[in-house]
Amino acid sequence: MKTAIAIAAHPDDIELMMAGTLLLLKNAGYEIHYLNIASGNCGSTTWSSDETKRIRLQEAKNAAQILGAHFHHPFCDDLEILYDANILRKVAAIIRDVKPTIVLTHSPEDYMEDHVNAARLAVTAVFARGMANFSTDPPRLGDNYDCTVYHSLPHTLTDNFRKRIVPGAFVDTTSVHEKKLEALKAHKSQQHWLDVSQKMNSYLQTMEDIALKVGEMSKVFKYAEGWRRHQHVGFCAEDADPLRVLAQDYLINKDYEASLDTL
Numbered sequence: 001m002k003t004a005i006a007i008a009a010h011p012d013d014i015e016l017m018m019a020g021t022l023l024l025l026k027n028a029g030y031e032i033h034y035l036n037i038a039s040g041n042c043g044s045t046t047w048s049s050d051e052t053k054r055i056r057l058q059e060a061k062n063a064a065q066i067l068g069a070h071f072h073h074p075f076c077d078d079l080e081i082l083y084d085a086n087i088l089r090k091v092a093a094i095i096r097d098v099k100p101t102i103v104l105t106h107s108p109e110d111y112m113e114d115h116v117n118a119a120r121l122a123v124t125a126v127f128a129r130g131m132a133n134f135s136t137d138p139p140r141l142g143d144n145y146d147c148t149v150y151h152s153l154p155h156t157l158t159d160n161f162r163k164r165i166v167p168g169a170f171v172d173t174t175s176v177h178e179k180k181l182e183a184l185k186a187h188k189s190q191q192h193w194l195d196v197s198q199k200m201n202s203y204l205q206t207m208e209d210i211a212l213k214v215g216e217m218s219k220v221f222k223y224a225e226g227w228r229r230h231q232h233v234g235f236c237a238e239d240a241d242p243l244r245v246l247a248q249d250y251l252i253n254k255d256y257e258a259s260l261d262t263l
């Protein structure tokens with residue numbers, strides 16, 4: 001069976017930006033996997049780190065269950081997703097176990113460095129999937145096969161210089177929007193925290209607003225997620241674009257394609 005994995009930084013990131021596409025891939029016959037690299041331990045102003053970690057682990061497991069995704073345990077704390085070999089070996093072991101042909105991850109430009117580093121770790125873990133001399137933690141044998149990496153839009157839909165990021169393709173998430181919302185609701189602890197810390201007056205409303213805005217950008221869909229496909233060298237065939245399996249729910253952004261430069 002073909003597999004797809006979403007690799008994000010924190011509990012609830014997948015639900016905010018990637019879960020619609022993941023759900024549609026499941027409907028298309030993919031086995032889907034869910035990894036937050038960090039525990040979410042900083043996501044509270046009232047509970048201790050350990051308490052927050054415990055609560056958010058359960059919430060993330062519940063969310064993965066709602067999505068029907070295989071859950072992978074986080075292995076570091078918030079603000080500690082560093083681009084280092086120890087974390088990379090752990091992400092790479094999961095890639096070798098899961099053998100995804102589609103990897104969904106954060107935008108390489110995003111408002112939080114944890115997101116940026118999660119994206120970089122996901123990219124290199126895939127790049128190293130067949131490198132026999134790169135040892136993973138736990139040790140896993142490598143395998144060279146085609147795997148395509150897609151970057152989600154940043155939560156703000158802009159880069160850090162406030163410029164809009166234009167996706168290369170849109171996925172119509174309207175049919176799975178309710179399920180995506182249900183999975184996001186599993187992260188109950190985040191309602192208060194995001195109010196206080198990031199002025200997201202409701203994290204549920206934030207997801208709704210983002211999905212509507214991306215839908216509007218598509219000019220076709222009500223709710224959408226946007227993706228930029230990572231270039232192919234070291235990953236897959238040049239024209240590989242496996243999200244095409246989503247058929248009528250997948251829309252290539254022709255303006256983006258037209259703006260691309262080739263050698």
Ligand SMILES: [Zn+2]
Pocket residue numbers: 009010013112115
């Ligand atoms: Zn995050």
